[in-house]
Amino acid sequence: MAAARRRCPLLLLTNLILQVIVTAAAGLPALRVEPSYLHDLVEQENKTVQITVSMTKEQYEASNAAGDQWRISARSLHPNVADTKLTGEGQGDDEDTEEMSFTPAFNASSLSRVKTEGEEKGKTEQYYTLETALTVRGKLLGKTGVEIRLVRMDASPYAPTAPRASHDIRALASKEEGGLREWRMMEDEEESTKEVIDVWVKRGGDSERLTRIFVGTLMVLIPMANILMGCELDLGIVLETIKRPTAPLIGMVTQFLIMPTLAYFIAKSVFVPYQEYSLALGLFVTGCAPGGGASNFWTILLDGNVNLSVTMTFLSTLASLFFMPLWLSLLGQEFLVGFSTGSIIKVPYAKIGSSLGSLVGPLLIGVLIARWKPALAAKARKIMRPFIIFVLIFVVAFGALSNLYMFKMITTRALIGGLLLPWCGFMFGCFAAIFARRSPGDVTAIAIETGIQNTGVAILLLKFSFPTPDSDISSLLPVIVACFTPGPLLAGAAVHMLLKRIQKKNGGSPDVEKSAPSSDSPIPLNLVAPSPDTAVKEAIRLSLPAGDQPHTGLMKDEQQPIASRAEA
Incomplete structure (x- = not known):
């Protein structure tokens, strides 16, 4: 201006x-x-x-x-x-409403004459x-x-049928x-x-100042958490899983093809017809985000293929550096529009790249530390759990204080959009894995990895990359998505544990470990859905190395890495 x-x-x-x-x-x-x-x-x-x-x-x-x-x-x-x-002068306040205001009627004689120089010298118009x-x-x-x-x-x-009017304002x-x-x-x-x-x-000065402090602190804490996460990762397990690429490839397709497309159509259906472009942007960016670290915890809880889950989380985090800017360049511009014909907002590719680089870079640094400095990595793993707890408390407490405005912006449409994305993601991920004839353990891991988005990455990217008020409004959707994501997982975990308890009370089921198909090879469609106990035992067997603890794809000397990551 x-x-x-x-x-x-x-x-x-x-x-x-x-x-x-x-x-x-x-x-x-x-x-x-x-x-x-x-x-x-x-x-x-x-x-x-x-x-x-x-x-x-x-x-x-x-x-x-x-x-x-x-x-x-x-x-x-x-x-x-x-x-x-x-x-x-002469404003008719009694005629104004909340929606419209008017000037008094005037005619041509109310205008003032102005002389301007014409094209020819000495000629005035x-x-x-x-x-x-x-x-x-x-x-x-x-x-x-x-x-x-x-x-x-x-x-x-006044005549309602007067032919001059298309309709009366x-x-x-x-x-x-x-x-x-x-x-x-x-x-x-x-x-x-x-x-x-x-x-x-925009919001007032005090509220924006708190948000800037919050985002700036996150820009320090999240890279530190990613370094610690990289120290936890066992790169050998990731490479071993990639050698059988079918399941990871299915996960990449569902994560970076199905989820962005799904988010786009939900945004176009729920928000765009009501000109809520900022909310549509928030949902679309969330759909383009990589898989969240909490997926590993839920995969363990539901007896899925944990090694596959860890590998997909790592690969999707790396791939987001390419796919998120790609999707925003292809479809994101539709949600960066104004109400006047000349109002166009450009996608801030440089800021998006720097935001994602600040997340992926520290993760790779942690992997290198674990590979070349194992003693230092062991010390880092000891402080990871208390550090993650601190980050959680900080995000919940300070985040709520600096973003109180979000409670005033929650609408029915925002809740519907935030619910549809993760729930449909679970469904499409499950169907894609079943269609590809994967084992029950792989189906569980792929479905969970598809539906759980890294909402922290989405919030950080929106807050850091886009101008206000787009950044403030759009950040509401990742928060709603994060709140609705655990619903189907909690229901599934409750049913899963109930079935296990019933089977245990009835004396268990026959041992099917020897006859169960491998999770790394396709299986016939008619064998995709064996009994729940078969799926549970097969997933556990495939996740067990020589020891008694499930192999999480992380360093062997750490007993609870996944729980720590889930809390992140």
Whole structure:
């Protein structure tokens, strides 16, 4: 906006003249709004917009002769985000509503004459202008548009079937000597001139300051946690799993093809029809995020293939450095739009790359430490558990304090979108693994890995990469997704444990370890769903090395690495 104020007066005048010339062809006065957007409006504060109506000499004379009456209206597209008030002498406050405000009706004689230099030296052209001010008040964090119209009034008695109107915006009554006469505002393109300005409402200074401190602290804590996670990882197990690439490949397809596509269609169906583009952006970025570390914990709890889960988490974290910018470049631009035709927000690829690099780089550093400095890695693993607990407490406490605004923004649509993404992810991941004829342990791991997104990566990327208010609004969706993700898993774990208890009470089931198919080779579709006890025993058998503890894909001398990662 500051740039708009510093524009050359000659350029502004040229722009006004061009608008007058173009509009004159349609016989309508020109309408100019300065500034053309408000991107720094703060909650509970006001900004003023200057509105100028201009007529050529020919339009002025024709309008005077016809006795035309005109009126300016201003309407907020989302009154809960921002409202409007046209200011000036003679304003009819009794006619204004929360949605719209109006100027009194005026005719051509109300305009002031302005002379401008013509193309030929010494020749002047006459224009007639009228200026008024529009006050826009920010009410709630969000994005909206303000529609400003210059409309020709129908001075005939109000008749709903009058052919001139496409439909009535509002009936306005005014008392005259001859009795009550009603004005009608016309929305026909032939009867009105329209401008739309983009309005972004941001949070106040104290709230934004807390958020900046929170995000800055996360930029330090999360890379440290990733270094510790890399120290926990047994790269040999990852390489051994990759040698049988079918299951990891299925996981990559579901993670970076099915989930982004699913998130895109949910966002287009739930949010875009209501112009909630920021919420759509948050859901789409969450769908493009890599798998979350908590998937390893749930895979153990549900007797899935833990080695496969750990491998998929590691690979998806690395692959996100490429796939997240790719998906945002292909489809993300659709959610970075404003309400005016000239409002375009570019995808901040540089910031996205630096955000993802700050996550992937420390993970690789931890892997290298575990490989070349095992003694240092052993010390790092000892502090990982208390460090993760500290990070959890910090994120919950300080995160809630600095993001209290989110509670005011929760809507039914936001809850529906946040529920559909992880639940549909579990379903599609399960179906994809079954269709590929994987073993029950692999099906469990792939389904869990697909449905659990790394919402921390999504929040950090949104907060660090995008401007406000997009970053603040869109961050709501990863939080909702994280809250709804455990639902199906808790239900599945409860059913799984109940079945195990029933089978144990009934004396158990026959030993099927010898007849169960390998998790690394395809199996017939009719063998995909054996008895629950068969699936449990097979998954446990495949996860057991020489010792008695399940192999988690992490360093052997650490007994509870997965639990620590789940708490992260």
